Amino acid sequence: MTGHDIVEGCLNCLKKEGAQKAQVTLTETEKTGLAIENRRIFLLRDSVDLKLDLAAISADRYASLSLNNLEAGGVEAAARQTLENTLKSPQDTTYDIAPFQAPENFDNNVLSPDMELLYRRFEEFLLDCEKHPSLTLRRMTRLDFFSEKKILTNSNGTNFSSRVGFYEFNAIFSSREGGKNSLGYFTTLRAKNLDRPLVKWGMLETLLEQSAESINTRSVSGKFVGDIVVAPECLSDFLSFMTESALRDNMLISGTSLYKDSVGKLIAGAGFTLSSEPLSPEMAAGYFITPDGRKARDLPIIENGVLKTFILSQYGSRKTGLPLVLNAGGCYSVAPGNTDYKALIKSIARGLLVTRFSGGKPSQNGDFSGVVKNSFYIENGELKFPVAETMIAGNIPLMFMNINGISKERVNFGNAIHPWISFSGVTISGK
Amino acid sequence: MIEKDLNKYSKYFDGYTELRQQININTNIVLLNGNLTTNDKATLAGVSARVYRNGYWGFASLPGMNGPNVKEALKKATKGAVFLSSHAKKSFPQLPVEKTCGKNDLSSGRLGEPEKNIVQFMREIDAYIASKYKNVKSRRFWFTEHDVEKHLITSDGSDYYSHIPIHRMILFLTYEKEGNCADIYRMSGGCGHSGGIYSSISEYCAMVDETTEHLARKSEGVFADSGLKDCVLSSSLTGILAHEAIGHTTEADLVMGGSVASGLLNCQAGSRLITLVDFANTACGERCPVPVYVDDEGTKAEDVVIIENGTLKAYMHDKQSSLHYGAKPTGNARAGTFADEPLVRMRNTAILPGKDKLDDMIASIKDGYFLMENGNGQADLTSEFMFAVQMGYEIKNGKLGRAIKDTSVSGLAYDVLKSADMVSDSLRWRHGGMCGKVQPIFAAVGGPAIKCKIHVGGR
Numbered sequence: 068m069t070g071h072d073i074v075e076g077c078l079n080c081l082k083k084e085g086a087q088k089a090q091v092t093l094t095e096t097e098k099t100g101l102a103i104e105n106r107r108i109f110l111l112r113d114s115v116d117l118k119l120d121l122a123a124i125s126a127d128r129y130a131s132l133s134l135n136n137l138e139a140g141g142v143e144a145a146a147r148q149t150l151e152n153t154l155k156s157p158q159d160t161t162y163d164i165a166p167f168q169a170p171e172n173f174d175n176n177v178l179s180p181d182m183e184l185l186y187r188r189f190e191e192f193l194l195d196c197e198k199h200p201s202l203t204l205r206r207m208t209r210l211d212f213f214s215e216k217k218i219l220t221n222s223n224g225t226n227f228s229s230r231v232g233f234y235e236f237n238a239i240f241s242s243r244e245g246g247k248n249s250l251g252y253f254t255t256l257r258a259k260n261l262d263r264p265l266v267k268w269g270m271l272e273t274l275l276e277q278s279a280e281s282i283n284t285r286s287v288s289g290k291f292v293g294d295i296v297v298a299p300e301c302l303s304d305f306l307s308f309m310t311e312s313a314l315r316d317n318m319l320i321s322g323t324s325l326y327k328d329s330v331g332k333l334i335a336g337a338g339f340t341l342s343s344e345p346l347s348p349e350m351a352a353g354y355f356i357t358p359d360g361r362k363a364r365d366l367p368i369i370e371n372g373v374l375k376t377f378i379l380s381q382y383g384s385r386k387t388g389l390p391l392v393l394n395a396g397g398c399y400s401v402a403p404g405n406t407d408y409k410a411l412i413k414s415i416a417r418g419l420l421v422t423r424f425s426g427g428k429p430s431q432n433g434d435f436s437g438v439v440k441n442s443f444y445i446e447n448g449e450l451k452f453p454v455a456e457t458m459i460a461g462n463i464p465l466m467f468m469n470i471n472g473i474s475k476e477r478v479n480f481g482n483a484i485h486p487w488i489s490f491s492g493v494t495i496s497g498k
Numbered sequence: 499m500i501e502k503d504l505n506k507y508s509k510y511f512d513g514y515t516e517l518r519q520q521i522n523i524n525t526n527i528v529l530l531n532g533n534l535t536t537n538d539k540a541t542l543a544g545v546s547a548r549v550y551r552n553g554y555w556g557f558a559s560l561p562g563m564n565g566p567n568v569k570e571a572l573k574k575a576t577k578g579a580v581f582l583s584s585h586a587k588k589s590f591p592q593l594p595v596e597k598t599c600g601k602n603d604l605s606s607g608r609l610g611e612p613e614k615n616i617v618q619f620m621r622e623i624d625a626y627i628a629s630k631y632k633n634v635k636s637r638r639f640w641f642t643e644h645d646v647e648k649h650l651i652t653s654d655g656s657d658y659y660s661h662i663p664i665h666r667m668i669l670f671l672t673y674e675k676e677g678n679c680a681d682i683y684r685m686s687g688g689c690g691h692s693g694g695i696y697s698s699i700s701e702y703c704a705m706v707d708e709t710t711e712h713l714a715r716k717s718e719g720v721f722a723d724s725g726l727k728d729c730v731l732s733s734s735l736t737g738i739l740a741h742e743a744i745g746h747t748t749e750a751d752l753v754m755g756g757s758v759a760s761g762l763l764n765c766q767a768g769s770r771l772i773t774l775v776d777f778a779n780t781a782c783g784e785r786c787p788v789p790v791y792v793d794d795e796g797t798k799a800e801d802v803v804i805i806e807n808g809t810l811k812a813y814m815h816d817k818q819s820s821l822h823y824g825a826k827p828t829g830n831a832r833a834g835t836f837a838d839e840p841l842v843r844m845r846n847t848a849i850l851p852g853k854d855k856l857d858d859m860i861a862s863i864k865d866g867y868f869l870m871e872n873g874n875g876q877a878d879l880t881s882e883f884m885f886a887v888q889m890g891y892e893i894k895n896g897k898l899g900r901a902i903k904d905t906s907v908s909g910l911a912y913d914v915l916k917s918a919d920m921v922s923d924s925l926r927w928r929h930g931g932m933c934g935k936v937q938p939i940f941a942a943v944g945g946p947a948i949k950c951k952i953h954v955g956g957r
Contacts, residue, residue, distance in 0.1 A: 109582070131539075156534050157621070248880045250878045290724060317530060430680070431681055432679055433905075434954035438906070
């Protein structure tokens with residue numbers, strides 16, 4: 068039985084059980100890779116899975132269900148259970164599925180791993196790490212190949228299929244010398260091929276060097292309001308207030324987003340442009356189909372500081388009456404600025420280069436606080452020393468309105484492309 | 499269906515082998531301002547095999563649990579271990595032998611059917627909040643039930659079946675009044691199926707009333723004054739400190755990865771008032787929120803006394819780390835789903851209670867904070883941590899003062915524990931927490947309140 072047979076059969080079961088509208092998605096995944104312990108490759112893992120997602124609407128009631136065991140009778144039972152679960156839902160005319168769209172097949176043309184090369188690249192990485200004698204790699208450091216095949220169909224006649232594959236490298240490390248440790252470094256990078264050595268991916272080479280430098284840290288003295296340059300590695304910690312909260316369903320449905328009336332208005336510095344680009348060839352881990360069952364499109368979100376749209380699901384859009392977007396978020400790209408990274412640092416009188424941020428979830432108005440890690444104190448335009456036990460606090464919407472500069476250079480993580488951004492007006496406090 | 503007899507597959511074992519069938523049924527329901535935005539049930543069922551050869555592992559997993567898939571998983575895992583060991587420059591000894599057989603079924607006999615009662619429960623509470631608290635602008639309930647059934651056999655002779663459901667409810671509230679806003683989430687739950695646990699509307703409403711009162715104060719609250727402060731940490735914060743900032747540094751795989759605890763065995767790690775334990779399944783005569791009886795390597799789960807009267811005494815181990823350190827496996831090897839290989843994980847981590855009364859602890863502080871509810875938290879292997887604080891009060895001259903806005907605390911956990919000079923007399927668990935070390939998995943945290951010095955963030 069093919070994947071198409073399974074989803075068609077399942078859709079028919081849902082209709083037979085009484086679904087007025089239904090969507091079925093079959094996702095087959097495989098993750099194959101290697102892991103490190105104590106500077107040796109110690110684990111080879113191969114994980115195959117599949118998931119059949121069923122969604123049904125009956126009498127304006129909704130339920131979804133998924134299973135990965137398609138043995139005899141499993142699909143029929145799942146369809147029956149999905150319809151039973153709709154009875155537990157309140158009635159809501161907002162529930163819906165995607166309209167008819169012409170059938171399409173999508174493919175990023177990365178189909179299977181080159182295991183020999185994967186092994187060699189990982190060994191090469193271990194050799195590269197020998198240049199850093201104080202480096203300790205943790206057991207969860209791993210290199211995997213991930214592949215996903217998806218088939219989606221719905222009762223309005225939409226039929227899509229997609230194939231996506233990419234390599235994913237999780238590097239987790241710290242440095243240790245003379246009984247002293249640096250803090251931990253964590254980076255996740257994705258790429259469509261293994262053409263380049265792993266140390267050349269993302270900011271890895273820089274981070275390996277910084278790890279050794281960060282064994283001996285100092286706390287910033289006192290408390291002051293200064294500038295911070297946020298590195299690409301942790302820009303998403305600040306962007307996510309917009310992209311995962313304030314521009315999304317929950318805060319817009321409840322009416323608590325401070326951007327609820329801001330479409331068409333300036334919400335960031337004039338040089339700031341943000342888009343979600345799942346279809347970009349630069350995004351190794353992109354996607355072609357949204358969970359709502361629509362053909363995905365790249366989405367400009369903020370252009371030169373002006374908010375262009377929210378990132379609402381079909382449900383969120385219908386519930387709020389705000390426009391639907393053909394995009395599920397993620398794959399965020401921040402446009403490059405016109406300043407060199409070095410010039411950004413040079414322009415700062417007193418502040419921090421922030422490479423990692425560990426903070427609480429910002430409050431609804433964007434207030435945040437937390438501790439910076441793997442970060443450097445800047446004075447008179449120079450990086451002075453790696454900091455310890457140094458906290459920052461501020462307000463994220465105000466930070467984005469107070470952008471000093473954006474670097475020309477950007478780093479591609481495979482699921483995001485970020486520059487360095489300099490923000491002013493952040494409270495910095497040491498011991 | 500999980501098979502009762504897995505030993506029929508043992509003839510396919512080649513060297514040290516673990517074979518596990520596992521079903522996870524996850525129910526997720528979200529109600530946002532009266533709208534049911536998620537009504538989902540997901541079943542993950544499959545088989546995994548892990549094979550050890552000369553210090554190298556092969557792991558394979560497949561969906562479904564039929565015989566051909568079991569054999570395929572064993573074949574792939576064996577092939578992986580052979581491939582790596584054939585490339586190896588060095589070989590390692592055999593793993594310690596652990597044999598445990600048994601069964602623990604904590605389910606109510608059903609495979610999770612909580613939706614209708616839970617949705618009804620949520621809607622009633624939601625209506626209560628909407629009618630009583632007009633300043634609460636956002637009400638979001640998130641219910642989850644994780645129903646985990648597994649059967650493990652190993653080539654050492656372990657044969658263990660368990661069925662352990664865990665459920666939780668998280669309530670997120672946002673309060674707005676005259677331009678001031680504040681938010682908070684409260685988490686509840688426990689071990690077992692959810693049926694009946696959420697039947698008491700009045701009890702839950704009492705928690706809502708108390709939370710909303712704190713929220714109203716927080717909306718008019720002040721920013722904390724940043725710096726090193728005398729603070730009383732509630733059991734919620736004590737628990738997360740024990741798990742995130744101490745516990746992870748003493749997981750033996752992370753000790754091997756360079757954690758600060760690597761040089762601290764039998765050294766001072768806290769004040770003499772501090773004893774910290776990772777409980778396997780039973781604490782103070784009662785079942786823990788996340789009971790583990792036998793781990794996913796077939797080792798009987800034992801309590802690990804990590805810090806005893808201020809001295810670091812032990813690490814948590816799986817078989818491989820116990821081999822490295824010449825220690826005994828402690829039953830801390832846990833896997834989240836069938837597709838996960840076991841890792842060293844905590845179970846129920848808590849600081850043990852002392853003899854002090856909470857009121858006396860607050861009264862002993864001239865200028866500081868009572869930090870009541872934590873938000874998210876992270877820590878490094880140096881034990882440097884950051885925890886969000888979503889509810890707290892000033893302490894001025896021994897008395898509670900104004901509420902504070904969201905803040906965070908940070909520091910080096912071992913230094914914070916060394917500064918602890920009072921420990922309250924009751925142990926409270928925080929139910930429903932999950933640990934995110936590679937694979938998300940339930941892990942409980944708990945403790946008494948402690949009085950200590952800690953770095954508070956603020957403006």
